[in-house]
Amino acid sequence: MSKKILLNLVLSVMLLGGCASQVDVQQEDEVNQYEGDPKDPFESANRVMWDFNWEVLDQYILRPITVAYVTVMPQFARTGLLNAANNLEEPGNMVNNLFQGKVDDGLDSMARFLINTTVGLLGTIDVADKIGISRKRESFGEVLGVWGSDTGPYLMIPAYGPSDPRSLTGDVVDGLYYPMAILDGPTTVLRYAVSILEGRASLIDQESQLDQAIDDYAFVKNAYFQNLEYRVTDGESGNKAIEQDDLDDFAEFESMLDDMEPEDNNE
Template identity: 65%
Template sequence: MNFSKSLVAGLLIASSFLGGCASNNAQEQAATTNSSTTVDTSDPRDPFESVNREVWDFNWEVLDAYILRPVTITYVTVMPQFARTGLVNAAENLREPANFTNNLLQGKIDDSLDSLARFLINTTVGLVGTIDVASKIGLERKEEQFGETLAVWGVETGPYLMLPFLGPSDPRSFTGDYVDGFAFPMTLIDGTLNLARIGISLLETRAQLIDQEAQLEQAVDDYAFIKNAYFERLEFRVTDGKSADKALGEEQLDDFADFEAMLEGNDFDSYDLPEEDKKEDKEKDDIDNK
């Protein structure tokens, strides 16, 4: 049991930063791709870029290469799809009270009530959240984090930070994640269960990145690419998607769509559903299009 706890803790540490982690050494890649290309380090959002790049390389080339990616591949290979779906649903359900609170603090009354209803329905009828009954009856997840609430209140992000083990972040988002950790029922979950919850979410997040690795490796400066996507995602979420058309060109939007789930530690909008769920979603889309 102690070994299992240590393994989960190790995965947690290694994987939590990798929401946006997907590069080799960016400066070396840029020089290889084009010897005349130089890396612009004048981004005012990133005053600690030289240190951030070193942390990025360590996170990706050591922790991901030797721990997280191999374990993720093993997890995806041996875990049945229905079990993965149930575990993800249960992990997401535990966040609904925080969604309720943050929607309420942002003045989104209807969305806050939807979040509360989702938690009550999925916890009871949905067997402790393993089945997303609420979505099947039309109550979609309205995810909001306290970092977004701070943004609505006028708090700036602060400098971009690539944290050891914790990955892409900024002071506002880091504070928001910390506060969300105290929302009910997080404080009632014991250490082992909480580690399992976060570990499952992070393994699923890393699994989504596997198909995007080739595209990331083609980027001239993938550190800058992910950093820009990170900030675009923050604005996208704070404005509920209204910033996308204005801030991003068509090509950038395509790239952003590919990496949005990767950068969101626990966002599974693009999660690979079982075939019966995909069929239901397709039938729903056909009805809407009519």
């Protein structure tokens, strides 16, 4: 199982886990929404792969290794390794930001790489963040989305997790950027291992919410596409949804107040 499935699972919980009071309603919507989903023409095969990834690879391999890693590895070492792994992505973040016309974000990404690689001891210390230069992560898959490319069909890949043709293409291109393209085998393995373990560790405390889903496959798929849209629109899709919910709540509240007003009795 790779970094991809972990990040998507974590984001699934983060995006949908905050609505605990509406869990039952949302779960019913998930099941109904994705019956005959045109974005999931390979649903039968995808479900088999999901069960394999989650119930076999994760349960018997990844989760036990993650628990051991979190137990043995000191927090400062975990943070340093994750910072170094993330730092290797900064040149790609720079290019992908520039492809979208985000010049300032692209320059921030390059500044982060230069500062953290040097002053931050090969990226193990996120000095740039401490001085106010935050990470502006962008993938080439997001670039394609901004350029108008559709995701294509939903794919659940063995030992890789939720994906789609657009994201797969983006992952390939991201791997061609410096310094990814010149990393040796052991360094590449270490980078992926750290990202995978930290991603899975972030999910441990949230597992119960995924377990409560009536259809965990639909739960993850729903969150996966919401996350793609959220990232491509830089959060605008999520903000619109929140604004609409707020408007609906306000309308309901206003209606309740109207019902409470005393009637005028003019005789």
